[in-house]
Amino acid sequence: MGTNVFDNLQTSPEMLRQIDNQYLSWGDTVHYQDNPIIVTGCQDGVMFGEGGHKYLSTGMWHSSCNFGYRNQQIENAVAEQLRTLPQACGDFLHAEKLLVAKEVVDAIYERTGVKGRVSFNVGGSLVVEDALKIVRKNTGKNKVAVMMGAYHGRSFETLNLSASHRYREYYNEFPGRAQMFPFANCSQCFYDKKRETCELYCSRMINKAFSNEHYGLASERSTEIGAFVLEVCQGRGYVIPPKDFYQDFIPQIREKGVLILDDEIQVGMYRTGKLFAFEHYGFVPDIITLSKSFTNGLSPVSLVWARDELVNPDVFTPGHAHSNFANHPLGTVAALATWRYMMAQDYETTVPQKGDYFLNGLRRLQEKYDFIYSVDGLGLLLNIVFADEQGTPYGRSASIASEIAQDNDFEWKGERWRMLLQAGGYDLNVIKLAPYLDITHSEIDCTIGVLDQVFEKIGRIIA
Ligand SMILES: Cc1ncc(COP(=O)(O)O)c(C=O)c1O
Structure with missing residues (x-):
């Protein structure tokens, strides 16, 4: 069970909420919810909250803790680092940072035959x-392409890439906006096509856009696009594109010098059953980013890998990038311990097996509830789409489901549970599931059992 933080801090939930009301700016995402929970502890795939409630964490903080909350092996490494080298100026070398760099670079080389180098940030x-x-340094180009529905962050520069207009609307113009293409989101196709008959129309349209100078992006010789920035499977609705989607356009645009920047921040680290999601799709990126589960959520240290020719010391000379905390020893040791924990498991076997077991449970729910339009999964990245028979989304239905799951008690085998559900999709009509990768079959049964009870309640609202 979680420890009681209120005793230690001599405070009460009411008092904490009052502080939140009076002292906090609400401009972050906490108050997307009317009544955010106050958490007090966590373990494996469960969060503990005020009132002694236990919450099944079905999204693991948007895949930031793939290896379980309070993973003992990783936690011990950080605790040990606290006693040895907890602080070090980013301008020094230290073993933790160098070892994790080597292990990541070697792992990518083993999988792709491509030599690269890494650097860290926050x-x-x-x-x-x-x-x-x-990209800019090597291509001399500022403009990049992205997919509709993509999310790459909310800093001023990444707001040029993230799809949702909502994130930009408060801040006037963004002259550096990325060129956007429809993604292979087959349950909600931008072109209103059906997967069975579309012959990957969306992929062909990307090729077409680069094929004629009068479409405004490229001539026969060159293009103004420096890189295509991708989330291989999209975080917005855990959208899993068809297997041949990327092979259909990546080789052609590469011939024009476009680099492929693969943002694996949410779907890397074995989430899909492979170390990197790109491994399912038959291409090798030029640049890869990792964050979130890179440190199993213990620190914001993040990493970028790039082909050696893009970042070797002749090209990327000292000072091209810097952040004071980028190489933090507590963060890099968390990354090293996470990497070693991850590599010692057999996730390439277990994650697909558990994913199939989970998806079968979701299929049973789909048979039972006619507001479930589709279910899908790749490893332990799974989605449930709420829509009518024609595929018209039930807007906000996933948000309503997540409120019900979070605010009510459900019983499973004599134990009381609440549930944290991630809502996503273009119309907040998709439940996104990303349980911790060591989840057991009986924990999956419990999750499906509680979801069933949540859907019984939401069915009455949707119907
Ligand atoms: C794919 C992807 N890229 C980038 C980001 C931005 O990461 P941060 O919120 O740490 O800035 C996220 C965060 O959700 C993400 O999912």
């Missing part, structure tokens, strides 16, 4: 910005 947005610097 959090996802800043490391995507570092990746954009690598």
Whole structure:
């Protein structure tokens, strides 16, 4: 069970909420919810909150803790670092940083045959910005392409890439906006096509846009696009594109000198059953970003890998990038311990097996509830789409489901549970599931059992 933080801090939930009301700016995302929970502890795939409630964490903080809350092996390494070298100026070398760099570079080389180098930064947005610097430095081009529905962060530069207009609307113009293309989001196709008959129309349209100078992006010789920035499977609705989607356009645009920048911040680290999601799709990126589960959520240290020719010391000379905390020893030791923990498991076998077991449970729910339009999964990245028979989304239905799951008690095998559900999709009509990768079959049964009860309640609202 979680420790009781209120005893230690001699405070009460009411008092904490009063502080939140009076002292906090509400401009971050906490108050997307009317009544955010106050958390007090966590373990494996469960969060503990005020009132002694236990919450099944079905999204693991948007895939920031793939290896379980309070993973003992990783936690011990950080605790040990606290006693040895907890602080060090980013301008020094230290073993933790160098070892994790080597292990990541070697792992990518083993999988792709491509030699690369890495650097570190703080959090996802800043490391995507570092990746954009690598693009600009090497191609001389500012403009990049992205997919509709993409999310690459909310710093000023990454706001040029993230799809949602909502994030930009408060801040006037963004002259550096990325060129945007429809993604292969087959349950909600931009072109209103059906997957069975579309012959990957969306992919062909990307090729077409680069094929004729009068479409405004490229001539036969060159293009104004420096890189295509991708989330291989999209975080917005855990959208899993068809297997041949990327092969259909990446080789052609590469011939024009476009670099492929693969943002694996949410779907890397074995989330999909492979170390990197790109491994399912038959291409090798030029640049890869990692954050979130890179330190299993213990620190914001993030990483960018790039092909050696893009970042070797002749090209990327000292000072091209910097952040005071980028190489923090507590963060890099968390990354090293996480990497070693991850590599010692057999996730390439277990994650697909558990993913199939989970997806079968979701299919049973789909048979039972006619507001479930589709379910899908790749490893332990899964989605449930709420829509009518024609595929018209039930707007906000996933948000309503997540409120119900979070604010009510459900019983499973004599124990009381609440549930944290991630809502996503273009119309907040998709439940996004990303449980911790060591989840057991009986924990999956419990999750499906509680979801069933949540859907019984939401069914009455949707119907
Ligand atoms: C794919 C992807 N890229 C970038 C980011 C931005 O990361 P951060 O919130 O740490 O800046 C996120 C965060 O959700 C993400 O999912």
